[in-house]
Amino acid sequence: MNDLLVANSVSKYFGDFCALNNVSIAxxxxxxxxxxxxxxxxxxxxxxxxxxxxxxxxGSVFLxxxxxxxxxxxxxxxxxxxxxxxxxxxxxxxxxxxxxxxGMQKAEAKKRLKYWFEKLEIGDWWNKKIQxxxxxxxxxxxxxxxxxxxxxxxxxDEPFSGFDPINANMIKNEILQLRxxxxxxxxxxxxxxxxxxxxxxxxxxxxxxxxxxxxxxDIKRQFKTNTFEVGLSxxxxxxxxxDLQSKFEISKAEFKSLNNDIKLNIKIPKGESPNDLLxxxxxxxxxxxxxxxxxxxSDIFIQTVKNN
Amino acid sequence: MNHxxxxxxxxxxxxxxxxxxxxxxxxxxxxxIALIALVAYLSQLNNNKERIISVLDESGLINDVFKNTxxxxxxxxxxxxxxxxxxxxxxxxxxxxxxxxxKLDIDAIAKSIKFYSKDTPSLTLxxxxxxxxxxxxxxxxxxELGLDIEKLKLSxxxxxxxxxxxxxxxxxxxxxxxKLAFGGFAGYMLFMFIIIYGNMIMRSVxxxxxxxxxxxxxxxxxxxxxxxxxIIGTSLAGITQFAIWIVIGGVLMQIVSVVFGLNIxxxxxxxxxxxxxxxxxxxxxxxxxxxxxxxxxxPLLNLTIAFxxxxxxxxxxxxxxxxxxxxxxxNETDTQQFMLPILMPLILAVYVGFFTVxxxxxxxxxxxxxxxxxxxxxxxxxxxxxxxxxxxxxxSLIILIGTFMFTVWFAAKIYRVGILMYGKKPTYKELIKWxxx
Numbered sequence: 001m002n003d004l005l006v007a008n009s010v011s012k013y014f015g016d017f018c019a020l021n022n023v024s025i026a027x028x029x030x031x032x033x034x035x036x037x038x039x040x041x042x043x044x045x046x047x048x049x050x051x052x053x054x055x056x057x058x059g060s061v062f063l064x065x066x067x068x069x070x071x072x073x074x075x076x077x078x079x080x081x082x083x084x085x086x087x088x089x090x091x092x093x094x095x096x097x098x099x100x101x102x103g104m105q106k107a108e109a110k111k112r113l114k115y116w117f118e119k120l121e122i123g124d125w126w127n128k129k130i131q132x133x134x135x136x137x138x139x140x141x142x143x144x145x146x147x148x149x150x151x152x153x154x155x156x157d158e159p160f161s162g163f164d165p166i167n168a169n170m171i172k173n174e175i176l177q178l179r180x181x182x183x184x185x186x187x188x189x190x191x192x193x194x195x196x197x198x199x200x201x202x203x204x205x206x207x208x209x210x211x212x213x214x215x216x217x218d219i220k221r222q223f224k225t226n227t228f229e230v231g232l233s234x235x236x237x238x239x240x241x242x243d244l245q246s247k248f249e250i251s252k253a254e255f256k257s258l259n260n261d262i263k264l265n266i267k268i269p270k271g272e273s274p275n276d277l278l279x280x281x282x283x284x285x286x287x288x289x290x291x292x293x294x295x296x297x298s299d300i301f302i303q304t305v306k307n308n
Numbered sequence: 309m310n311h312x313x314x315x316x317x318x319x320x321x322x323x324x325x326x327x328x329x330x331x332x333x334x335x336x337x338x339x340x341i342a343l344i345a346l347v348a349y350l351s352q353l354n355n356n357k358e359r360i361i362s363v364l365d366e367s368g369l370i371n372d373v374f375k376n377t378x379x380x381x382x383x384x385x386x387x388x389x390x391x392x393x394x395x396x397x398x399x400x401x402x403x404x405x406x407x408x409x410x411k412l413d414i415d416a417i418a419k420s421i422k423f424y425s426k427d428t429p430s431l432t433l434x435x436x437x438x439x440x441x442x443x444x445x446x447x448x449x450x451x452e453l454g455l456d457i458e459k460l461k462l463s464x465x466x467x468x469x470x471x472x473x474x475x476x477x478x479x480x481x482x483x484x485x486x487k488l489a490f491g492g493f494a495g496y497m498l499f500m501f502i503i504i505y506g507n508m509i510m511r512s513v514x515x516x517x518x519x520x521x522x523x524x525x526x527x528x529x530x531x532x533x534x535x536x537x538x539i540i541g542t543s544l545a546g547i548t549q550f551a552i553w554i555v556i557g558g559v560l561m562q563i564v565s566v567v568f569g570l571n572i573x574x575x576x577x578x579x580x581x582x583x584x585x586x587x588x589x590x591x592x593x594x595x596x597x598x599x600x601x602x603x604x605x606x607p608l609l610n611l612t613i614a615f616x617x618x619x620x621x622x623x624x625x626x627x628x629x630x631x632x633x634x635x636x637x638x639n640e641t642d643t644q645q646f647m648l649p650i651l652m653p654l655i656l657a658v659y660v661g662f663f664t665v666x667x668x669x670x671x672x673x674x675x676x677x678x679x680x681x682x683x684x685x686x687x688x689x690x691x692x693x694x695x696x697x698x699x700x701x702x703x704s705l706i707i708l709i710g711t712f713m714f715t716v717w718f719a720a721k722i723y724r725v726g727i728l729m730y731g732k733k734p735t736y737k738e739l740i741k742w743x744x745x
Contacts, residue, residue, distance in 0.1 A: 053523070078523075080527070101314055
């Protein structure tokens with residue numbers, strides 16, 4: 001069993017409204033799995049089903065090979081998008097309460113809380129009330145509470161919202177470290193740059209259906225267009241452009257360069273080696289820049305959603 | 309992994325440690341006692357003012373009934389005309405003038421009596437005077453008619469119909485009053501408890517929604533557990549508050565009655581001299597005895613057990629609905645439309661209890677309402693002191709428990725869906741739809 005979490009054709013209806021339609025995902029152990037999709041696509045419903053907050057109408061979910069059961073909540077840490085804490089409760093008491101709800105013993109929870117509070121430099125907040133803290137501070141405590149019981153599966157729904165760049169980076173590094181220590185992470189976000197940085201796998205949900213899923217690198221390969229970004233300097237610019245136009249599909253490119261180059265995107269036919277293009281170009285001009293265009297997660301997202 | 313226990317503990321501790329809760333718990337009895345003391349003090353103040361009433365008795369027949377008391381003095385005027393008397397009383401700023409004309413027969417005298425004063429005289433004073441005059445004139449008239457007053461007094465008979473059921477249970481009017489007092493108190497307590505602490509539960513649910521912690525909690529605790537934990541935790545806090553109120557109230561009452569108490573009792577005694585006289589009569593002592601007997605004869609064990617069971621059942625029934633309302637809405641102002649259907653049966657229960665149970669504790673209306681689950685806790689608690697067969701209590705209790713389980717299930721459904729719904733205020737139609745989610 002290489003997959004920690006498997007969802008098999010899960011469907012969920014709210015009245016006549018279909019929130020999830022036959023969605024299946026498999027989250028491999030020790031990876032960060034990006035759950036992507038536009039607003040209202042059904043991501044939160046799927047996450048709630050994994051957390052046993054909502055019961056699916058059909059389909060089943062397995063954690064580590066076992067069908068989901070109430071005791072599995074101890075193995076899951078969930079940071080919801082709509083999150084908050086009791087405003088009038090003290091930070092320490094509150095964190096202890098939430099940890100105990102996840103099945104931890106009080107003494108153990110206290111020890112681990114001290115460790116995390118020190119790690120995130122929030123040790124002196126223990127006796128403060130949440131209403132005295134800023135939003136970002138409260139978010140840090142929520143993060144600690146989510147990971148405190150060392151769950152096998154961590155689910156973060158928009159974890160970086162409300163953080164300043166420094167703290168967002170700190171949390172990002174903590175997430176990466178948790179993965180390296182063996183945790184599996186499901187990560188739901190709209191922020192494509194964090195998907196690029198963090199995710200090993202992604203699944204894209206659109207209008208209740210899963211429309212794409214797989215390893216991020218494989219998907220990128222699948223979406224590659226054999227297009228190369230080139231920067232050339234030549235004496236006879238127009239002639240060269242015309243010549244290229246007759247041989248390849250070309251368009252204007254935009255990138256930063258130090259030279260006053262002709263900037264072009266050149267698409268080569270499938271199966272053809274970029275070496276041939278490069279060889280041709282070196283014969284006619286000086287090549288200052290040669291780079292394969294890799295589709296970004298954002299491109300893939302927009303393109304896939306548009307096509308559906 | 310005892311989540312329910314954890315939730316109860318947290319709910320209880322946060323409620324009890326809450327500043328406004330502590331302030332309320334300590335201040336409420338203080339305020340209550342202070343109010344009682346204030347009222348007592350004020351009425352004492354009022355009574356301490358000496359009233360002087362001038363009496364112009366032209367008939368000369370009634371002079372001897374006016375005996376001075378501590379706060380009321382009578383000033384008997386003689387050989388003066390009514391107009392002069394009025395002027396005099398007004399100048400001397402006396403309380404008022406009682407004028408009795410000299411007529412031939414007693415009926416005419418009775419009709420001629422008038423009281424003149426600057427302001428409207430106090431009601432108790434007038435009825436006191438009326439009582440005195442009535443007694444005196446009746447006696448005079450009896451004498452005139454040649455009746456022997458002593459014999460008349462001897463002939464007076466006091467009737468108190470003894471009541472007994474076929475199986476030999478004895479009751480009396482005073483018994484019934486005591487029963488009504490006990491039942492009414494129990495029913496009213498439940499009513500107040502539901503309203504105060506039901507609202508507290510509702511607010512606590514709304515708080516979890518508005519602070520957005522609910523989804524974090526719900527990923528560790530089942531909604532039903534969370535809801536029950538809230539209800540039980542809040543109730544325990546409520547019971548604590550009640551217990552503290554009773555203790556503080558008791559202690560303060562003791563202190564107050566030691567400091568002012570004698571005065572209060574004295575005042576009330578003087579307030580009603582007739583009562584004072586009556587208290588010393590053998591009849592009164594007899595009725596005191598029968599009051600104690602009545603309390604003693606109440607089905608106390610049954611009453612206590614029934615009180616606990618119906619109290620818990622009724623409270624849980626309503627508080628689960630309060631929790632469901634809290635889950636369905638986003639803020640307290642939206643709760644209004646859902647509150648009415650909850651309050652209606654509750655208020656109906658109290659009215660049915662106070663009006664029909666007094667009239668006929670075992671009549672059709674009382675019996676039916678003591679079985680309808682939404683009114684049964686209040687109505688049945690009021691009926692039980694009058695003796696309700698155990699099997700009837702059991703049936704009612706079973707219906708109540710059954711309904712209670714249904715409402716908890718229903719509330720849990722609403723709760724489960726509602727706590728994750730934000731934004732618009734739901735309609736009843738939508739609530740029904742939520743049951744199917």
